[in-house]
Amino acid sequence: MYIVKVLVEHPVHSLDTTFDYLCDQQLKVGIRVFIPFGYQKLVGYVESIEKTPLSQEQLEAEAGFQYQYIIDVIDEEPLLNDELQSLAYQMSKMTLSPRIACLQAMLPAQLKPSTNHSVGLKLRRAVQVIADGKAQTVKQQECLDYLKEHPDALIQDIPYTKGLLDRLVKQGFIRYVQKEIYRQPLSLYQKESSQIELTADQKKVVKGIIEHPQRVSLLHGVTGSGKTEVYLALAAYYIENKRTVMMLVPEISLTPMMVEVFKQRFGDQVAILHSRLSQGEKYDEYRRIKKQEVQIVVGARSAVFAPLENIGLIILDEEHDASYKQESKPRYLTSQIAKMRAQYHHGAVVLGSATPSLESYSRALKGVYDLYELKNRINQKPLPKVEIVDMIEETRQRNYSMFSRKMKTRIQETLNRNEQVILLLNKRGYATYIQCADCGEVVKCPHCDVTLTYHKNEHVLKCHYCEYVQSYPQSCAHCGSTHFKSVGFGTQRVEEELAKTFENAKVIRYDVDTTKNKNGHMKLLERFRRKEGNILLGTQMIAKGLDFEDVTFVGVLNADMSLNIPDFRASERTFQLLCQVSGRSGRGVKQGTVIIQTYNPDHYAITCAAQHNYLAFYQQEMLYRQKAKYPPYCHLVSILIQSSQQQRVQIAAKDIKKYLTDHLHHCAILGPAKSMIYKLQDQYRERILIKFIQSDEVFEALQTMNDYYNKKQKGKVNVICDFNPYSQI
Template identity: 35%
Template sequence: MSDQQGLFEFADLPEWEQAAAEDLQVAEVVFNLPLEKPYTYSIPDEFRELLKAGMRVKAPLGRGNRTVVGYCVNVRQAESAIRKLKPIHEVLDSEPLLNDVMLKLTHWIGERYLCGWGQVLDSVIPAGVRRKSGTRLVQSFELSSKADQLIEAGKLPKKQQTVVDVLREFTEPVAATRLCELAECGPGPITALRKKGIVTALRIRSEVSGEMLEDAVQTEDLILNSQQQQTLDKILSAVRSGEHSTMLLHGVTGSGKTEVYIRSIREIVSYGRQAIVLVPEISLTPQTIRRFRCRFKSVAVLHSHMTDSERHWQWQQIAQGQIEVVVGARSAVFAPTPNLGLIVIDEEHEPTFKQDSTPRYHAREVARYRCMQERVPLLLGSATPTLESWLRATRRQDTLLSMPDRVAELPLPPVVVVDTRNDPRIGKGSSLGRALFTSIGRALNEKGQVILFLNLRGYSPTVWCRSCGTGVKCPDCDITLTWHRDRAEAVCHSCDYSIPAPEKCPTCESAAVRYFGTGTQKLEAEVAAAFPAARVLRMDSDSMRKPGSHDEALEKFRHGEVEILLGTQMIAKGLDFPNVTLVGVIDADSMLNQPDMRASERTFQLIAQVAGRTGRSSRGGRVLVQTTNADAPSIKYASKHDFMGFAYHELQQRKETGAPPFSTVTRVIFRGMSEPQVCETAREVANKLRTVAKDLDPEARILGAAPAPITRLRGYYRFHLQIAAPSHERVKLLWQRVEGKLKLPDSVEMAVDVDPINSR
């Protein structure tokens, strides 16, 4: 049903019918569907006073009139009389789940990221909030209207009288468990009173609060150095202006950015306003929360490891204005703060701020738009900003704030690039080259701690047959299996398919199956064998599955219970351990050799970030980077801690090729069970885009269709194409001109990814 179906002009109606039409209201409703405009429904009389924008409703959809849950996004007067317009069946909420500001924000996300408004709303509102998780019907009791009359008729036993006395003290019904506790009795006396008609049983919805964070001891402010104070003054000037501005705080690792965030938020809170702080990794959240809770009275946390009831309770507290600071991962940008004063995005360069499922939004851009709407500042912080953010700052579209020195005038650690091509230990199959092996021993002898970074999990990343020269791949994905020795299985890291460690090649049945490469599990075993007196701890997604395990592991390292911490990128950033005197990057090439436009940028960022974990005390520290490509620009600039040099070099490369941030790219992915059909569909869409682009936007480029880098994933064949144009608006116009004419086969799915970060 379109927005116009069932509507007639007033002029076509008799006068008495025109007057009636002027009183009619309609609701605009969106559903979890791609690129659908709002559907219009009549509002039955019983819902007229109740229904507001931001509430969920049940309404008939499609020819079969099946009832579907949707979101009311507008209630308005009918512009004409309504005939045969379908009515809303049910209103599911007593209060709006989103206010007008958030409705406008979600509508913008749908348009910006080329998806349906209903799809955005279904993603933004947590499932626990939609289901009202943490609430339940609780058996409760109150005195009946005839209680006094019945009690006068006969004396009650002592226990029953006590129950009556307790109920008389309350004006509201009392939950059964609470009543038994106060009356110091079991259920027997209450049951007896019910049979006599003195007590009435009710079932009342009772709110169950989420887990409260543990109390934190309030600490005093730290003394700011001159560069911190200058940066803080500029941020507070923007805060006090009452206008929106985006500020990029480029501060080296250990420069004290978190203290600047805290002092900025202190000012916001003093105005009775709220702040949102986004962090990229769940492993960073406990540490960040701890630092904020020591300085603020109320801090809420929103992240994916929370239960639905915890998330619902936190959501309610935030919406009621009870929370000063909201800390969380990507989705916390949608926290329903009624008095927002500032959004901070720490480590803004992290790819985890980009959602990899519909709606494929980037939290940085959503935060920017939300802050513009609410006329409050946005503060981005990083030692290695994205090139997109850096270019905006150098063009003065955003304000650049700089903190080039570490606190207490501590120097950045020296970074030594170790070419491992002729290393004798590496040649014999070790993961630790001679220089790194010697340095670890020296650091341990000096009672220092060591961090080893390797961005490959499992034991051996490749299972390979020497006889036929092929890798042992997942049957559902175009990916080589990884050997996990602790599970005695070869595992697909995309779909979790696993088989017992193969003794024969599934292709040629040869017994010449070998395991190549080093993952974090193999590195752990090697380090433990090489340094048996040292306590070793591994942090990756395999070892950190249990909720709270990240914080527990880091606390052990912080208190010196572990000497060597090794793991994937979850240990590479944001952690502050003064006793770390050595950081080793095991294999920089594993990041650099990815088929990705941003591989060089990410390599620089990871090396720079992991290098920042050492040298944070007077003990100093050093960094060793093992690589076979010592001349790569990202590695050379990272070894000098030269972000600006790297950014200039990389931006020049991107400008010459017209790559982002000098253009905008949208990726369209097709998938299905039939490879020829998916291929043909992708090519047809690409050809239609080229045809329209010739007349609409000659500067737009259509790249592909072509097989995706991982052509088969979870049983689906995948092809993709890219639309490149000078601006998002031009990509949007081109796509919308074509999208409405597309008729995909039922067996082929399509996804649109604006500003893609994951290119697999």
């Protein structure tokens, strides 16, 4: 008789404990089982198992409750190895999240402890040779010889008829079998692999990282300096030394070329993990990794949990990107998990970026990380020339267009030379909002405290936070007027204006709306590569990872959009975005140019980006961070209090503030204050920020508070603790 401790599949704090079940056989820790749970049949995750000499009656008499048996066993082998199971436990403590939520974050949907997903093996009929001999006819013998040379060939690939195969089956030479086929993620970029000779600077970086195999290294290289070639050289070295490699990118839709570069160089040794794969593709890629059939995993944030063994190197490209922060349970930071995994495997971590986060760069300057720099583009190509245009001055000159006069001229000149343009506007849709022309009433989302964005293509209003959609209003709900005006502009409206303004413009719009279908982002970029379009218009998705040699002009339509957000990282994000998108220009042999349109032409984030001067921005921004005592001069935790009832949020926020003030004596506690978006998805939200240096007392106090609100007060108020938050919306 065995007592099995099981975590149930629901990732809620009230169920964040193990439940005891009985089983007659020895089970392995980490497998899934079906269990009775009240009146439900749920999936559970075996956390531990203990043999007992007692009978069921003796156990129940001792425990004072009735035991139930496990219904069925789902897995023969554990889903996660010992390292990942231990990591899930650590993550639970670090993020104050239920353990099952951490386990679920590590697995593709088809393997999560859940009853709602099932993807089977992809099987195809194949032919297997089971005997040797001489066939009855010459044609049959030819077919048999072919099958001997191509063992387990799929029927669809055999250049002989089904009738001929059937006759060989009757003679006992072959038999039909079911063969598992891996689903292959689509690759659109087909180029021959070529080994590029590293520059002296690149060789120096590779040598330094290899010679310090268990360190965290920050690779600070300007856009176009060849960071990718450094990654490839490092990956090749570790594979030759029988180690595995993890290559992470912020979002796979932002950097499809990274996947292709690795596939071209390393072929079938590469597995891909990201959200744009089909359920079956994810399932097969995960199983290839687990079976140790690959040496490299390329993927987005969740790929950091890939079940690789003997990891020698973990690379985070564009390490500064906010996409590396998980914004739902468990709220982990990818770089932190990468360091933990590298430490376990005695491997190296490389953080690469043209615009590193202030936290990473300050650690590098202090010697916590090793710092490597690539200050020049490959072959000494010049960085693009950047010009700032003051849109206030354009308005004074009675130019009310979304394009400045210089921007119009530069776009037309570029198109006339048969070169390509990239335009950035970090706002999708047609208009920012719709307003009644008579009373000024703005159409807002009924579930969120935001305006609805007008999408002209579908003639609907959408909320970009909760996905609420409503038809275009016939009349104003406030005054009954039928006159509306659209205010602001998004990528749809810019696309329309480009077609009107430039006769030879062939625009490809690249945003969430146009890339939502499977492989949509790759198909659009391939069209741009083939010059089916000469203007690529997009949101921040186009700012990173794109390398088109004929792009010689980049235009930023509104550089202030990310600058005016009330967030201490607003200036840093603006600088990073402008530097990254500017780096898309002039990556070939031709000189690149950039125009940044702004209403704040003297802001240091914009002027430093125009000068490609990371160090000047870093020094200026660090002065402000030091004065305000924000990271990297402290640690930060955000406490979000939310409820469907406004009064409950206000009461809970005051109570939490008092509790924290009483228990945390060496911390700065800010708030409570209304969140930037006070109502989101029918939840009212207030926020408290804690700045601290030492974390021990903070974790202890927050654990107690978390247990109280998410277990004892469950359903009334939801309290979310987010360590090192990247977003404060």
